Amino acid sequence: MDARLNTREIGRKALDVEALKRSFVEWLIYSVGKDTRAATRRDWFTTAALAVRDRVVDRWMDTTRGVYTQDAKRVYYFSMEFLIGRLLTNNLANLGLVEACREALDGLGVRLEDVVDVEPDPALGNGGLGRLAACFLDSLATQNLPGYGYGIRYEYGLFEQRFEHGWQVEYPDNWLRFGNPWEFARPEVLYPVQFYGRVEEVRDGAGRKSYRWVDTDKVHAMAFDTPVVGYGGETINTLRLWSARATSDFHFGHFNEGDYLKAVESKVLSENLSRVLYPNDATDTGKELRFKQEYFFTSASIQDILRRYMQHHSTFDALPEKAAIQLNDTHPTIGIAELMRILIDQHGLEWDKAWDITSRTFSYTNHTLLPEALEAWPVRLVERVLPRHMQIIYEINAHFLTRIKRNSDLPRIQRLSLIDEHGDRRVRMGNLAFLGSHKVNGVSALHTDLMKQTVFADFHQEFPDRINNKTNGITPRRWLHQANPALSKLISSRIGNGWVKDLSQLTALAPKVDDEVFREEFRRAKRHNKKRLAAYVARHVQVDVNVDSLFDVQVKRIHEYKRQLLNLLQTVALYNDIRDNPTKDFVPVTKIFAGKAAPAYHQAKLIIKLANDIANVVNQDPVVRGQLKVVYLPNYNVSQAEVIMPAADLSEQISTAGMEASGTGNMKLALNGALTIGTLDGANVEIREHVGEDNIFIFGMTAAEVQELKQGGGFNPREVIANNPRLKRALDMISSGVFSPDDPQRFRPIVESLYNSDHFLVTADFEDYCNVHAEAVELYRDTEEWTRKAILNTANMGWFSSDRTILEYARDIWDIQPVLAAAE
Template sequence: MQNKLYSAEAALAVADDTAKLPEATGDARSFRDLILAKLTYAVGKDPIVARDHDWLRAVSLALRDHIVDRWMATTRGVYRMGGKRVYYLSLEFLIGRLLKDGLNNLSLLNTAREALASVGVDLDMIAEMEPDAALGNGGLGRLAACFMESMATVGVAAYGYGIRYENGLFRQNIVDGWQTESPENWLQNGNPWEFPRREVAYEVGFGGAVEATDGWDGSAVHSWKPAETILAVAHDTPAVGWRGNRVNTLRLWSARSLDPISLDAFNAGDHIGALADRTKVESISRVLYPADSTPAGQELRLRQEYFFTSSSLQDIVRRHLQQHRDIKTLPTKAAIQLNDTHPAIAVAEMMRILIDIHSLSWADAFAITRETVSYTNHTLLPEALETWPVPLIERLLPRHMQIIYAINARVLTEARGSGASDAMISAVSIIDETHGRRVRMGNLAFVGSHKVNGVSALHSDLMKETVFRDLNALFPGRITNKTNGITPRRWLMTANPGLTTLLRETIGDAYLDDAEKLKALNPFAKDSSFQEHFAAVKHANKARLAKMIQQTVGLRVDPSAMFDVHIKRIHEYKRQLLNILETIALYNAIRAHPERDWAPRVKIFAGKAAASYTSAKYIIKLINDVAKVVNSDPAVRNLLKVVFMPNYNVSLAEVIIPAADLSEQISTAGLEASGTGNMKFGLNGALTIGTLDGANVEMKEHVGDDNIFIFGLKANEVEDRKRAGRNPSDNIAASPILHEVLDSVESGVFSPTDRERHRGTVQSLRSSDWFFVTDDFDAYGAMQRNVDALWADKAAWREKAILNVARMGWFSSDRTIREYADEIWGVPTLSVE
């Protein structure tokens, strides 16, 4: 028999002729039959003996079949059209559970529920068993996940690139009030959503030396000879858009050793040493954000960043050449977005690929790199803008260090030619010479990109005035703004089905396809009947959370109390400390004045502190210490409860956010780039108490001044006080309430077994208070009393909550992606009817 070899084009033509896309909205009986087939032939279980986890896998595989049909159709269409693709590089993709999200986006949620009910299985119960994909930490990763879903929804052909962490960040446990970390082994029972791509594997090098030879024209030709080479192997997960019209790809890389075992060492009896190289290599994709407080931790972080960036760029270039042949057309066919500084080494890696492998001139290579790459900045904190010691990069990536020096030389020459001062030259340099020579990855990303965007209007403006002031002067017009957004499919339809149903019954289905059509809800804000239905949905969500709180931490809370929620990464600038100190003040006031008509509150905290972030861990301990005292004191008469929910993740957020009455967004003004939790809370009918920081500024503009609680110093006032040389002790002396609170914490009222425990936290506030807790304490407390007053007027509170829902449509990530597509990437999107 003669073998036949088919080209990719021929295969696509055959597929187009023969493939028909089935309707996702199949009947429950057909979907039941598909689930039973998967249970029998893929899971290998008889329905009579199947356990909950077997049913979970079976329904996941059944849904996956529907998704794959659309995935392949999308891929064929992209190849056939030959258009421009977007490549989103992010060290985090906090995608959460995918079953319900996929069912919802394919309009199969009710079908699946009915199908499973017919065989005696509860969809909601088995869906709770699905592990969260532990691929991120907080807002950065959740934003990337929202963007992947929105790119598919609005018709942008896209790949997301990241790392397939085997253990993710860590599982947070609270032991005697302290955070402890354990592995988050989310892959231990397999992952039905991913597809290993053994054929998609790239070699990634480290160390070694660079050899230079003469080229045909006498110019130097550089060749990097790595001392160590590892393999990056792809695992693909489909990213489903709304209504399943497009399915994009999330491609995650696993690190594998080229030689998994040293047989010589093994046969010599060194059974552990024989696996040493494999262990070192696979540690790259083992854990998200290894602590970088040690040189070994720093090296692993850099290896992670280069590993996923290099393999992603190799994949992008391979795909481009396979379809379009000419490397010089890359900017017309690929848009590479760097999500924060983690993939910033892409600028040097792309230059290496273009110059050393494809023999382009420096000028051509840099023009292609800059036209293809763009960079999203997520922080104004100088310490959060990554820098790496020059010796570390020289040792791990010697060729890249040469390229970085060369880029920097051209930047500095350009700056000097424009008349820049020595101070400006120092500021724009990619090499920081002030505290040992370090590579500024933010500067590298900036000079290697054609566009640099902030993630809220305030943040983008402050970028021009602070961290990138001099680079902005050198490259005017490069900074632009793209205010973050969230996907309403995950954060309204899936997370809050009760509210979704109520909205559909009230304003119809148009908002499901265009979130800005939530504005149709505005006239119902004062409607007493609608308010009652709205309140009933909220109460049901609160009852669900109350049940989870009791099951998780053993505390009974009243769903009729105000649920005051502060959930986000634990960091000093996010000021969980301000919140818990004001909570102590409230506790003292309730005990001192029991005759007042206090608004009952449940203060709910959740979030993880970085493993090496000692100050943040002490904040967690203080919250739990205060909770222990407050929750056991009969004098407060259930008027105040304090809860810290462990192991904050997407699934927990999906329960907490729909139940929230008050959203805490109280970062020090000028330090929060955007925030997306604020948007999720508003979309689910919570009122915001916050500073004029990040996207709070734009939320205030959209929901109206009367429908948000804004307090505290503005960003410019914070800077003015910094320059003036403020003394936190003066703030404390001027506030009797704060003075009393700090004295009680410092003296051990909340830590009777170790009265010195929180002395360091208080002393830091007295001496430095870098995040202006003492400056904003009184204003925050006063605004909380305004919150109490409004809570007493149920109709007024509900009206404002409804208006928040109605006016949050602009914060859809669909709008954000359309702006990226139009103004940065140059790709078309589907029109909104």
Template sequence: MNQPQVVSPNSGRGPDDEPDSPTRRLRHAFLHHLFYTQGKFPALATKTDYYLALAHTVRDRLLQRWISTANEYTKNGSRTVAYLSAEFLMGPHLGNNLINLGLFDDARKSMSELGLNLDDLLYEEEEPGLGNGGLGRLAACFIDSLATLEIPAVGYGIRYEFGIFHQTLVDGWQVEKTDKWLRYGNPWELARPEWSVTVKLGGHTERMQDNSGQLHVRWVPNRTVLGVPYDTPILGYRNNTANTLRLWKAEAPEAFDFAVFNRGDYQGAVNQKVVSENLSKVLYPNDEHVEGKELRLAQQYFFVSCSLQDMLRIMKTQHVPLHEFHEKFAVQLNDTHPAIGVAELMRLLTDEHQMHWNQAWDITRKTFGYTNHTLLPEALERWPLELFKRVLPRHLEIIYEINARFLDEVRQRYFGDEARVTRMSLIEETGERYVRMAHLACVGSHAINGVAELHSELLKQDVLKDFHEMWPAKFGNKTNGVTPRRWIALANPRLTRLISGAIGEGWIKRLEELRQLEPFALDPNFRAGWREIKRANKRDLSDVIRKRCGVAVDPSSMFDVQVKRIHEYKRQHLSALHIIGLYHRLKTNPNLEMTPRTFIFGGKAAPGYWMAKLIIRLITSIGEVVNRDPAVRDKLRVVFLPNFSVTNGQRIYPAADLSEQISTAGKEASGTGNMKFAMNGALTIGTMDGANIEIREQVGAENFFLFGLTAHEVATVRGNGYRPQDYLDGNAELREVISLIRHGYFSRGDGELFRPLVDSLVNHDPYCLFADYQSYADAHERVGTAYRDSEDWTRMSILNSARSGLFSSDRTIAEYCRDIWNVQPVQVPILSHEDVRV
């Protein structure tokens, strides 16, 4: 628990106080909450109490915007975006809300007048880690941009009681700890039990005819759960908009079964509660790998059904007729996790509201848009038919009906092409039978998009080829982006001040304005300031590394960073092999001139992904050997920072010199970390993959370190019977590297530890590390040389930031609004509680 702190004795009053200054008001409100919300006085207050008191102070200040926004949207009946996502990786709210409200400096001042440090309080917030990685973080950036662009929008998802696990390292291995983010309460949410909805699960269906001969289907579930919405306000940047993130918690309809209890069965009496609450208990920690678990399907259905029912409720209160559903709501499916929504909306419209199939289908298709985030086959969701039927018997019937009508259309279009019919069917029938969620999403949506240019092209040529041939106009690209509020203004305050001093503050809302920095790249004074900021950020990160990893790193060395989920396709192990290569060079040639480098890794491995965990072990093992070897320690350091998260990312991106974006070409759909690094002035070493291609195009090929096979070349090499052994035979350094690992040099002589990894590489190398090794090493040579010319490196660093404007999620969202959602901004006038009449 935290050490109590003492608030200075003149608590209520500060120095130079004007009676009504913002800092004074903040201070008063803060103390008010410390007393009346936390029920504490300074001598007993913990840092958490102080954090919570400040959080409540800030919450009060955004409630007015939230209410005004809701009022305005209701009054206008505004067309609204509903962003459906199983993950929202929000990161801590307090700092971001202070930035968006324009209260950051006042808060710092008022806290310091109380003898408190704002940064300490910010770090007290347990971040809501309700996502695995890029996909969930994208959803978070998107709702930030929607609010900043004043677009009426709701983010719908699941309020997981336990978010992504906390990663610790024990003997160099990843060990998972439960994420108890709600432990001290969550000041940012408001429960809205009055808008709870009921969700059915399991059971069977019945058919009956009414008096007029009309057939009705009744779904008789074997259980129901209650979905309770928890709302979090999402502020726009310095405007009056506060949209809503609505996350559903699962509860039992009855906490307690009295009949069972009275029979003396206590366990049985509370059992339903336990089973129901399991639905929103924990986030599945798999990134781009599906597990096919019944609970996961139930989770997906649960939040989607709650959300669609919520939309119907909103329509009713605003007197919007049912047939205008698609005019009231634009619903976006963030990957296939919410794709069951297609069948659920059909069920709601036809079974529950007696709409005719054709009309319902027309509305459904006009409602949904589908974003695909990956080409990896193991990430494409398909549910075994038996499992699906057990959880969602009615939806399976609806999917059969959709499929029958759809396949009729296919047969008509492609006469005689039964192979195509089999390929496109919503049901996979070769071997075990599955429901294909991506196909359901494609058929049920009017727009389908990938998340970077290459990815969207590959979708059309590969995974969704048949669908593209049938409906080319549905397909488009929306290159990802990230919010500059969190990823520059909040994460990198020093750089923010320097940039705003040079070109004003407009760039925070209009990131293309960063272009105005270009001439400053030639100004030696500006460059010196830029360099000094990078150095200060690196010093800060060094402190963190010393504390967390017990390793001293030199801020004047080049910080070479790879942070993201651990996955073979992302090739953290390619970097590991290269580090061993450098180590080998230094050991065999102690006088070798080499740019001193600190390699920093971070990222979580899915708990069941053994190879990814072994890659972490390889990196920590290399660190153990390299960091204590006096012959190399001035040139090489290797650290694995545990528990990469939004919070940690905010310290890491601003301190990076080099951004490693080294996935096998064609595998990384977009990447978004690549954008955060570039914005903060890191140069990229990367492959022609995902958004790297567009980043390179923007920043200029001369300011980007390119290496490796292209996606097309990878396909060719593999198509021609790729033999990694040939590359090994042809590369002396790579042979040395593999031999060191094989002989246990990094595992205290244990030749077995890394055998699965080495064998996989030598015999299969599914992600072509060996094919790219030399090209990667060569690119690193160019990096080393470039870094030694610090003036020129700084110039390139400035240009990387200056030309990163395209990668603001504001640009991405503006494109979604224009091309897919057809929604307009709504300006919100501020309402005071005196304006409200009951």
């Protein structure tokens, strides 16, 4: 008789309401240790999460078993960020259990909404890069594609943003304070990661050289696994995050000597590696910690991939046919040198063989054309922290430059080199990522074309078939089905719910623009979402906003190229217009901002302060009579975005043309029926193609015009300002202290930067932006026409599903196939 337990027969795995209710009570009593009378909302969240997790684990194991049984090729997505958001609502929705869970909790006297609100946002990312990675994991599982996410289990993540007197202040985001019921600790999955030391050259009896990396400091990487539930629950993939563990937790000798801090010093220093996302790299110690973090998780991940691979294979010949490693930006690029080191130093492969395997295994996604965002680490730092890897990078460079010297002049060789020899010598991680990958992709059509013309022009000439485009996408599960239930239900009532897995089906909504009843229901859904956001605003920043006003939304990381400053200048100009014309009938506008600035990015933090100071003045001015409100919501994260996106009327995508690689906030907002006002930058170009030129508000210079203006050297911001009275007046008000009477000089650095250089061409685009913004606001008066355009935005956003993006990656880059779970 087979004594093995068949998990499918365990009652608490059932999906009906009564089974869920029994499961909740069991978990509450026997794991949380409370009864129903004493349980808090947090206890109920933990209970619900653990009960739902039960219903994931067997399918998770089936998925893993199926991939192993077929020895299928997997994709391994390396990313410093995974901004996954709350998982209870996501997993319930993807398993089809929302209503059953609500009913089961209702039967126990608990509201599902109260339970959901207790869950913290996992602090594993900052912005678009991490949210894209999370969308890709969702789509991989939904499309039954075998994939792992690899990253770092940050104890505190980025930071919790609070405002103190309008200034951003960073606090630890202790999201793990109460534990994480979704993750499985894997203490047995532990890999050593080395730093520092020196390299010894040794020769065998035949005189062949090899190298040993010795006298190193070591830290252990311990795995924590989170199941990633695909829609429908057929496939459950894995997000594996690494936590740093000291090789020695405690020095008893120091403790006995009374040096208690010294006794735990090694543990603290080692575990700092997984403490915080993006430590401030304005200092040398901050740079070193960040570089070590990147190596820490890539080394552990590669060791894990090779261990898994070697369970089925005795040589590394088939590695590129069984493993695809995707580098999400340059952060994990050191993995190229790490795989070379392991293959050569630990397994004895010849250089050419190792390089062939490595370059066919890796591929690289570029996310930026900004030179400062393409990482370049000081050679002296790499030599000290990873001396063997620096040797390997030198050798990779030598092989490459020897090959191209015959057809290249010195300037071209210098541009292509992995080492920037000017000034403080640096390792160009973008060049290494390009050279060590078989495919390199941009994330929008415009961005990919600009890659070929600018940052990777020489590499594109050398490898003309390597660059390809993969326009970003977003998961419709999180960003419409879950975030906007009012609109989601309306859509499903008209076209069925197949769109949740195939977003292209939204095109069936286009004819509904002529349906008066549908338009009214569409508006009702939007108004419901606006009321929800208005309540959120009142609760968090104590500002009452008019639900019937135009909700004008700019939510994203604060950076000068994203031009929140352009929006603020237009806000001041609009404020002046209202004050100058007290009897005019203005369309009420509510400006909504959210986003964090990097702790060391002083200009961005000053822009946040300016936004809050403008809000204080505008919102308290009785002359504007509620016709203009300005709101800056603190601590922007996925959960906040899920409230903002469905409520937005106007989506601000106003970056300097040629500087935003793609954007995904633009996609989320348009999918939820917001009209875009933006430049022809990033994916805005493709959004215009899909939604139609009449259903988007485009302004400003194109990327080509920006490039021509900068290269021509004829741009004079002082002259532009002098010729635009509205702009000059706004800048004069800001510089003279109208919005900062306590410190009139506070915003002089912002104003002076615009007068003296205006690198991001805020002044150049100001007039056109104001004019197009006025067109948008005026259109908002025409409720029926605005609704038609909003419906057409939603109906035509199907192409921007991350499912489409992932299927393109699978076909063109990874060469992976769907694998169905293998049930026992």
